[in-house]
Amino acid sequence: MNPVRTGPSRPLTRRRRLGWPRRVFSQVLLMQLAVATGVTVLATGLFLAPLGAQLDDQVMRRALAIAGTTASPRLAADLTAGPPSARGPVQAEAERVRTSTGAEYVVVMDVRGVRWSHPDPVQIGRRVSTDPSEALAGREVMEIDSGTLGRSARGKVPLRDADGRTVGAVSVGIEYDSVRDRLLGAIPGLLAYAGGALAAGALAAYLISRRLQRQTHDLAFSDISALLAEREAMLHGIREGVVALDRNGSVRLMNDEAQRLLGLGPEAAGRPLDEVLGRGRTADVLAGRVTGEDLVTVRGHRVLIANRMPTDDGGAVATLRDRTELEHLGRELDATRGLIDALRAQDHEHANRMHTLLGLLELEMHEEAVEFVTEVVGVHRATAEQVTEKVHDPLLAALLVGKATVAAERGVSLRIAPDSLLPDRLVDPRELATVVGNLVDNALDAAAGTPDARVGVSFRCEDRTVVLRVSDSGPGVPEERRELIFTEGWTTKALPSHGKRGLGLALVRRLAERRGGGATVAGGPGGGAEFTVVLPDALSDAPADAPADAPVVPEPAGEGR
Secondary structure (H helix, E strand, O other), X not given: OOOOOOOOOOXXXXXXXXXXXXXHHHHHHHHHHHHHHHHHHHHHHHHHHHHHHHHHHHHHHHHHHHHHHHOOHHHHHHHOOOXXXXXXXXXXXXXXXXXXXXXXXXXXXXXXXXXXXXXXXXXXXXXXXXXOHHHHOOXXXXXXXXXXXXXXXXXXXXXXOOOOOEEEEEEEEEEHHHHHHHHHHHHHHHXXXXXXXXXXXXXXXXHHHHHHHHHOOOOEHHHHHHHHHHHHHHHHHOOXXXXXXXXXXXXXXXXXXXXXXXXXXXXXXXXXXXXXHOOOHHHHHHHOOOOOOOEEEEXXXXXXXXXXXXXXXXXXXXXXXXXXXXXXXXXXXXXXXXXXXXXXHHHHXXXXXXXXXXXXXXXXXXXXXXXXHHHHHHHHHHHHHHHHHHEOOHHHHHHHHHHHHHHHHOOOEEEEOOOOOEOOXXXXXXXXXXXXXHHHHHHHHHHOOOOOOEEEEEEEEEOOEEEEEEEEOOOOOOHHHOOHHHOOOOOOOOOOOOOOOXXXXXXXXXXXXXXXXXXXXXXXXXXXXXXXXXXXXXXXXXXXXXXXXXXXXXXXXXXXX
């Protein structure tokens, strides 16, 4: 069975539909060409419309001027000297004027309207074909009318004798076809100028459209609209702050997350960056005065990571990530590792003590074993009692006991000043724990390895203000660096496990300044350095022995809590 054969297969082709182009370049070019063509045609029409009237007026005035020059008293004397004649002086003068001026005719008439001159001598002695009453009445006349010689532009003036009496009139006509020829002759030149202007406009439109094509990357208007909508959705949907700057350093764009991280509002758009953020490291990083990748800065109590990318127009786009929680976790990890190291050392020491105790018991030295255990337990108990006696807040007390244990393992003596007293009515214990933890850690790092290594902590309460002092026996801080050490990112230590340093002291100062206080450093009384932090309104008004059902003082609603 033979298969059924079909006709030859033809590739399917898609018909290109003619219509309005999609590209911005093509649309703008067509619109500009349409505008340029329309303006050229309109300008040409507006120029040609009054041109005919202007030419008519010029020719009529020319005819009037010729008639006025011809109407002389001598011609009036010749007119009254005898009857009209084709060989008379009036005809001779009129033909001379007509020939010299190029007029179509020069007609001299008497008060009856009878011609005394005419290009056709046969017409001499006959009455004129048009009404001469206005000219004979002493008025000048300009008109375009038809006569025996056809349509012409005419000028008529009265003819007066030496005594000023009107004895006739002079009518001069210029062929109207010459006016039309002048008008038609002007059109090609005008169209040439219009065509040149249109060509220049088309070239300018093309160049502008090409520039627009490069700037819009040859996109369609619908693509640009879609990109704008996607950009708005992306900027306001991502959890990273985005700040766009123009070439002058002013804020061009700031998404919601950037406003939250920097503590700004929509009114920041269009204002200079330094005016919006104020002087400081954050403004320097975003403005590009500090270069690098993953730059750390502190804004308020937030730790931010910033990256900046320049744009082709001279501006830049900066991204911000909130590293506050990660920084806290990193510090807790460092503290945990330090505590593990301390516990490992304590494990060895505990094993040594247990071996010592076992030996005393095997030697039946029971009294010496009791004294040994009492001494070991008493040291740790004394440290805990010393802290809890002066620091009534449980969070701060636990922190200082732990720091004392770590200090002991590092060979540093941590002491609470005898006159210290911190009541259990802190508004935000975690905030003060951050300040104390950073300062004590720095003091332990500075004092470790020095002779008679020691760290001192002092609390003093003045009404609702807490004044904290932390001193150490380290090398101290040179006077020229006492402000520099509070700058974000400045450090002399090796990088920790979380990869960033130089934030602790900057965060301490920001926390203090947020409450209206401050943080300073000076030389310690026995050498080393002494840090002083003043925290106004850190204590509540509730008494320390308030009952359990007393209202709780709310914590301040700081950002990033």
